[in-house]
Each structure stands twice: as structure tokens, then as C-alpha cells.
Amino acid sequence: xxxxxxxxxxxxxxxxxxxxxxxxxxxxxxxxxxxxxxxxxxxxxxxxxxxxxxxxxxxxxxxxxxxxxxxxxxxxxxxxxxxxxxxxxxxxxxxxxxxxxxxxxxxxxxxxxxxxxxxxxxxxxxxxxxxxxxxxxxxxxxxxxxxxxxxxxxxxxxxxxxxxxxxxxxxxxxxxxxxxxxxxxxxxxxxxxxxxxxxxxxxxxxxxxxxxxxxxxxxxxxxxxxxxxxxxxxxxxxxxxxxxxxxxxxxxxxxxxxxxxxxxxxxxxxxxxxxxxxxxxxxxxxxxxx
Amino acid sequence: xxxxxxxxxxxxxxxxxxxxxxxxxxxxxxxxxxxxxxxxxxxxxxxxxxxxxxxxxxxxxxxxxxxxxxxxxxxxxxxxxxxxxxxxxxxxxxxxxxxxxxxxxxxxxxxxxxxxxxxxxxxxxxxxxxxxxxxxxxxxxxxxxxxxxxxxxxxxxxxxxxxxxxxxxxxxxxxxxxxxxxxxxxxxxxxxxxxxxxxxxxxxxxxxxxxxxxxxxxxxxxxxxxxxxxxxxxxxxxxxxxxxxxxxxxxxxxxxxxxxxxxxxxxxxxxxxxxxxxxxxxxxxxxxxxxxxxxxxxxxxxxxxxxxxx
Numbered sequence: 001x002x003x004x005x006x007x008x009x010x011x012x013x014x015x016x017x018x019x020x021x022x023x024x025x026x027x028x029x030x031x032x033x034x035x036x037x038x039x040x041x042x043x044x045x046x047x048x049x050x051x052x053x054x055x056x057x058x059x060x061x062x063x064x065x066x067x068x069x070x071x072x073x074x075x076x077x078x079x080x081x082x083x084x085x086x087x088x089x090x091x092x093x094x095x096x097x098x099x100x101x102x103x104x105x106x107x108x109x110x111x112x113x114x115x116x117x118x119x120x121x122x123x124x125x126x127x128x129x130x131x132x133x134x135x136x137x138x139x140x141x142x143x144x145x146x147x148x149x150x151x152x153x154x155x156x157x158x159x160x161x162x163x164x165x166x167x168x169x170x171x172x173x174x175x176x177x178x179x180x181x182x183x184x185x186x187x188x189x190x191x192x193x194x195x196x197x198x199x200x201x202x203x204x205x206x207x208x209x210x211x212x213x214x215x216x217x218x219x220x221x222x223x224x225x226x227x228x229x230x231x232x233x234x235x236x237x238x239x240x241x242x243x244x245x246x247x248x249x250x251x252x253x254x255x256x257x258x259x260x261x262x263x264x265x266x267x268x269x270x271x272x273x274x275x276x277x278x279x280x281x282x283x284x285x286x287x288x289x290x
Numbered sequence: 291x292x293x294x295x296x297x298x299x300x301x302x303x304x305x306x307x308x309x310x311x312x313x314x315x316x317x318x319x320x321x322x323x324x325x326x327x328x329x330x331x332x333x334x335x336x337x338x339x340x341x342x343x344x345x346x347x348x349x350x351x352x353x354x355x356x357x358x359x360x361x362x363x364x365x366x367x368x369x370x371x372x373x374x375x376x377x378x379x380x381x382x383x384x385x386x387x388x389x390x391x392x393x394x395x396x397x398x399x400x401x402x403x404x405x406x407x408x409x410x411x412x413x414x415x416x417x418x419x420x421x422x423x424x425x426x427x428x429x430x431x432x433x434x435x436x437x438x439x440x441x442x443x444x445x446x447x448x449x450x451x452x453x454x455x456x457x458x459x460x461x462x463x464x465x466x467x468x469x470x471x472x473x474x475x476x477x478x479x480x481x482x483x484x485x486x487x488x489x490x491x492x493x494x495x496x497x498x499x500x501x502x503x504x505x506x507x508x509x510x511x512x513x514x515x516x517x518x519x520x521x522x523x524x525x526x527x528x529x530x531x532x533x534x535x536x537x538x539x540x541x542x543x544x545x546x547x548x549x550x551x552x553x554x555x556x557x558x559x560x561x562x563x564x565x566x567x568x569x570x571x572x573x574x575x576x577x578x579x580x581x582x583x584x585x586x587x588x589x590x591x592x593x594x595x596x597x598x599x600x
Contacts, residue, residue: 027398027401027402030398031398031402031406031410034395034398034410034414035410035413037473038413038414038416038417038473038477039413039416039417041417041420041425041428041429041432041473042416042417042420042428044428044431044432044439045424045428045431048431055437056437058437058438058439058442058443100318100319100322101319103315103316103318103319104315104316104318104319104320106315107311107312107313107315107316108312108316110312111308111311111312113309113312113313116312119316119320121591122323123323124587124590124591124594125584125587125591126323126327126328128530128583128584128586128587128590129327129331129580129583130533130534130556130576130579130580130583131534131536132534132536132555132556132559132560132576132579133330133331133334133559133573133576133577133579133580134327134330134331134334135560135563136334136337136559136563136569136572136573136576137329137330137331137333137334137337137573138326138330139564140333140347140569141326141329141330141333143347156326157326159322159326160322160323160326160327163319163322163323164323164327167319192307192311217421220421221421221422221423223422223423223536223537223541224536224537224560228564240421240423243423243424243427252434254431254434254437257427257431258427258428258431261424261427261428264421264423264424265419265420265421265424268419268420268421269415269416269419269420271419272415272418272419273412273415273419
């Protein structure tokens with residue numbers, strides 16, 4: 001927009017007809033509608049979680065503002081335990097899957113070896129496998145390992161779920177590190193291991209953070225496996241299935257459900273906004289020119 | 291001679307390291323993928339050829355029945371009248387809805403100034419960041435029959451006399467799932483297409499504008515061909531995601547198998563396995579779903595690799 005002002009002689013024709021007030025107004029209305037549609041569920045969740053009257057009357061702002069729902073969820077509702085379980089599972093998943101994904105991504109991004117394309121293809125294809133197909137055999141497998149109803153069993157499964165995307169995403173970050181830096185390290189007499197620790201790792205660190213956050217979100221949100229493998233072991237529940245304990249047979253405690261949902265959603269949203277750009281480009285890496 | 295030997299030896303071992311090292315680096319990840327993703331895939335196929343129930347799980351003795359599970363699935367009238375239409379029809383509608391809406395949003399975002407573009411695109415991230423589980427519960431609460439804000443608003447406006455339960459009817463049930471999935475899925479499309487749009491050379495658009503091409507023609511004749519690759523990826527990824535919607539259906543009232551008219555392939559497989567303990571039958575359904583996705587994935591991989599080789 002300011003280009004017209006800085007170089008008026010070069011672009012005398014453009015922009016003036018486009019900035020008609022009607023057009024601007026139309027755009028403003030569209031943006032407002034878009035934001036209303038996008039943010040309404042989040043707003044409604046917050047609104048209900050803060051309203052003592054939630055489930056009795058609908059109003060567009062809390063009729064009787066209160067934090068009681070949060071208090072109830074975290075104390076009597078046992079959500080503290082669910083939060084701790086989810087944190088443990090997510091951290092375990094992040095540590096293991098990021099380390100393995102880093103090593104594997106260095107292999108596919110830095111070495112030309114036979115079957116490299118096949119390995120990459122495998123990594124792509126396994127991402128597409130529906131969880132519904134994996135849940136039956138993995139249930140049997142985890143059962144044979146006697147890990148049903150344990151958090152360890154969940155970590156094992158989530159590492160496998162987070163790994164392919166982690167490799168795919170980190171591959172781009174590793175490839176972006178100039179090879180010349182590696183060669184300079186070799187010229188200075190560094191071994192491959194030394195080069196990895198002192199050159200590659202620090203440069204890939206931002207990518208590692210993004211990948212870790214993605215793995216964290218995967219583990220934090222996962223629902224099918226948690227439901228299937230934890231069964232009735234309430235004390236091992238993660239947040240995603242712990243929510244279900246607020247559903248009654250005849251009526252649901254919507255205030256509590258929305259408060260618990262808010263507690264689950266907020267960390268994910270913060271993380272998400274931190275990695276949004278990397279996430280979108282990671283998903284389409286290799287396919288979209290930037 | 292000796293001089294040559296000492297020179298070639300370290301070079302040889304370095305060459306060997308270059309061959310072995312990638313496999314050493316890959317080994318732990320490949321081992322995990324093999325044990326936890328590939329072997330289960332083989333196993334789910336093996337289960338699908340057995341009458342695999344609780345007894346087989348505990349004793350571990352297989353009872354092979356060949357393709358009987360598949361024959362039973364194909365002979366189930368529900369598959370053709372309910373499950374497949376719910377899976378395929380829903381995927382088609384939601385992919386079309388997500389891509390069209392996401393693209394429209396991207397065009398709107400591209401026409402904004404930097405400030406409003408940043409604000410709006412960050413705000414739509416909130417929809418993407420919403421976990422499927424909590425997102426679904428919020429929609430269920432909004433459309434709740436007794437206390438939901440949707441019914442209340444319709445009644446206040448005089449459009450509805452009595453509260454309606456939107457979850458019992460197959461069409462309104464899936465309309466809500468569609469709303470949920472599009473709401474959650476469009477930000478990815480919008481952000482990706484926006485990145486592509488901003489990459490289209492300004493000169494091309496300006497030249498077309500000078501030649502008298504209207505906004506629609508500029509969009510379909512210049513922007514769409516430029517972004518062919520972007521659209522291919524966005525459509526295929528959305529298709530893969532929307533074919534396997536599970537939580538968004540399972541967590542809705544009646545979605546966990548009690549309302550049979552809203553079953554899709556994924557939920558059907560799950561409730562047959564873990565609800566009825568018919569793991570073999572459920573596995574066969576899961577295999578069919580996987581094959582369906584595999585075909586789509588093959589297209590995706592070809593698109594991506596074709597681009598990479600350029």
C-alpha cells in the first residue's frame with residue numbers, strides 16, 4: 001500500500017479505485033463474520049465455564065460469574081490427577097520421539113544411500129494409516145506386554161504415532177543447514193559426532209522445539225488409544241478421557257465440562273500459536289514451494 | 291606403495307562409515323515403526339481372516355475362517371445403505387466444504403493489510419488448535435436438545451416451538467459433524483493457500499488487470515493454475531483426515547454405536563471390536579478402511595515425490 005507513496009511516479013494508476021469506502025466496509029463485514037464464526041465455540045466454552053447458571057439459562061455473557069466450576073473440576077472432579085497423567089505421558093512421548101526423529105531425519109536429509117526414497121515413502125505412508133486399524137492389534141500387543149491400564153503403554157504407542165511426522169518435519173530443518181558448515185567442522189578436524197553436537201544440533205534446535213510441541217499436542221489430545229487401553233483404570237486417565245467422567249446418565253454438568261475443556265484447550269492453543277507457521281509448512285514440506 | 295596404503299586406508303573406512311552411518315541413525319526409528327506400526331498392520335490383516343474373539347485373545351489359538359468376515363461385511367445391508375454413504379459422502383462434502391471455505395478465507399486474508407491479516411490469521415488458529423475432543427463437546431453443548439444455545443436462539447426468534455433433538459436424525463447429526471470438521475479444518479487450508487497466494491507474482495496479476503480481466507477470471511485463470519500443487523496437497527490431506535473422523539462422531543450423543551444410522555467405517559469397526567468383542571470382524575472393516583486410504587495416499591505420495599524430483 002505504501003509503495004504508491006514512496007514511488008508515485010512509477011505507479012500512478014494503481015490502488016486508487018480499489019480503496020473505495022464501500023469495498024472497505026464489505027471487507028470489514030466479512031472479517032467480522034469470519035471472526036465470529038471462528039471464535040464462537042471458544043467464546044461459548046469460556047462463557048459457560050464461568051457461569052454458575054450454565055445449563056439452566058443461556059446468556060451471551062456469564063449471568064452469574066463464578067470460578068466454582070474450575071474449583072470443582074480440579075478438586076472433587078479429580079482433574080489434577082488427569083492433568084498430571086497427561087503431562088507425564090506427553091513429556092515421555094516428546095523426549096523419546098524427538099530424539100529418535102532427529103537421528104532419523106539426519107540420515108534421510110544428509111546421506112545419499114540406497115533405499116533412501118523407499119524409507120521416505122514408508123515414513124509418508126505410515127502417517128496415513130487410520131488409528132482405527134491400529135487400535136485392535138496394538139491393544140492385543142500392549143495386553144501381551146502387560147502394559148494395559150498403564151501410562152507406559154500409552155507412551156509406547158504415542159511415540160510410534162508422533163515419530164513419522166517428526167521425521168518428516170525435522171528433515172526440512174536439517175536440510176536447511178548449509179553443508180559448508182559441516183565441511184568446515186571436518187576441516188577443523190572434528191569427528192562426525194563432534195560435528196553433530198556442536199554444529200548441527202544447535203542449528204536444528206528451533207526445528208526440534210517445533211517438532212516437540214507437535215508431539216506434545218499429539219499425546220495431549222489423543223483419545224482412541226487412551227480410551228481403549230486405560231479401560232476402567234480411572235486413576236491413570238488422561239485429560240482427553242477424564243472429561244467423560246463429568247457426563248451423567250440423565251443430565252450433564254455442562255459448567256464443569258466446559259471448565260475442564262478450557263483447562264485442556266488453553267495449553268494447546270498457546271503452543272499452537274507458537275508453532276503455527278512451522279506446522280503448516282511442515283505438513284506440506286516438499287510439496288509446496290516457498 | 292606403503293605411502294599409498296596409509297593414504298587409502300582411512301579413506302576406505304570413512305567411505306564405509308558413510309554407508310553404515312545412515313542406517314545406524316535410522317535403526318531406532320525404523321525398529322519402532324516396524325514393531326508398532328508395520329507389524330500391527332500385518333496383524334490386523336491376519337485377525338481379519340480369523341474368528342477372533344475374547345477366547346482367542348486369552349488363549350492365543352487362532353481359528354482361521356478365510357474370507358468369511360469380508361463376505362459378512364459385504365452382505366450386511368447396512369454397509370451399503372448407512373456406513374459407506376456416511377463415510378464417503380461425508381468425506382466428499384467435508385473436503386469440498388473445507389477447501390472452498392478455506393480458499394475463500396485465504397483470498398480475503400490476502401486482500402487485507404499486513405496488520406489485519408496477522409490479527410485475523412492468528413485468530414483463526416484458535417479453531418485449528420481446539421482439540422477434537424473438546425471441540426466436539428463444545429458443539430454438542432451448543433446444539434444440546436434441552437439447554438443448548440442453538441435451540442434457545444431459534445425459539446427466542448420464534449422459528450421453533452419446542453426444543454428439537456438434532457442428534458437423533460441422521461442428516462442433522464452429520465450436519466453438526468460437518469460444521470465441526472469444517473470449523474476445525476479450514477484454517478490449515480486458509481494458511482497454506484494464503485502462503486501460495488502471496489507467492490503469485492504481482493506483475494502477472496497487474497498485467498491481467500490491465501488487460502481487463504475481472505477478479506473471477508484472474509482467480510481461476512492465473513491463481514488456480516499457479517497453485518495447482520498447493521491445492522493437490524491440501525485436497526489430498528483433507529481427504530485422508532476426513533475419511534477417518536472418529537472422535538467427532540463417536541463422542542456425539544448416539545455416535546458410539548447406539549444410533550446405528552450414524553455409523554461410519556471407523557466407528558463401526560471400533561464398536562464391533564470393543565463393544566461386541568468381534569475383533570476379527572472389526573479388523574476386516576478396518577482393513578477395508580485402510581485400503582481405501584491407501585489408494586488416496588498413493589496419489590499423495592506420487593504428487594509429493596513428483597514435485598521433489600523437479
